[in-house]
Amino acid sequence: MRVQTEEWQRFIPGVRMYKGKKTLFYNGEALFDENIGQYLIYDRKERETWEVIIVLPGVEVIPFHNFEWCSSLNRVIMADSVRILGNRCFQGCSRLVFVKLSRNLECIVDGAFYNCALTSIFIPPTCHAVGPQAFQGCYKLIILSVPQHTRLGVNVITRTKLLEASPFETLYSEHYPYLRQEADQWIKNINGRDEEEYALHRACLFFTPLEDTIHAIVKRQGLNSFDKPNSIGITPSQYLKENPNTEIKEQKIINQYILDMMGEIVF
Structure with a gap:
């Protein structure tokens, strides 16, 4: 009976302890007002205590700057209803090492995971675009699974281990237009195509x-x-x-x- 209660509680929005971690069960509400530049509902001190975010079924968009600077956050698990990750929505989550993306994700907008601690990210076949700086500053990032048809913006892997391991010394925006096709193909075909x-x-x-x-x-x-x-x-x-x-x-x-x-x- 206890297990059934735990599973049922997963679908109740709010912050509570879950499996020993302080967890936000997120239902899609805006947590940041971009017009006034202020956090809503939860203040910065509270946000800094979250360890896990579980995005509940039905949520389609993670809004602009929604979870930035959640300094204790290390895991994010998204329901498959999520389609869009907004501009810098997880920016500066310096301990974020694990993200399970929605299987129906369509777009990762600019700087979504800027300066996080990701070591790997697996992007679904439904995703048509990854915005500029999406993973810039994820200094531990070495594994990036990207579908062939997904369009990559500039500086996607700047300041990552993946760029350090690449044949490119830099992919800053002023150089990227000349290297775009070559860099994109290298990222998507690290393991070849048919060999x-x-x-x-x-x-x-x-x-x-x-x-x-x-x-x-x-x-x-x-x-x-x-x-x-x-x-x-x-x-x-x-x-x-x-x-x-x-x-x-x-x-x-x-x-x-x-x-x-x-x-x-x-x-």
């Missing part, structure tokens, strides 16, 4: 990885393929562990591989 060598990397970096596909590749390439680094030093195992959209376990794939091999030997 067998990085097939497992691509499968594990996909927004929603397919277990059958991963298993088929491992069967072709062997178990060591999980530990093969790509050009920026990331392995398929790391991609799979960082991906918040899957419950696929590497060990399960390994166990199935061993069983398959044993079966081939027996028969």
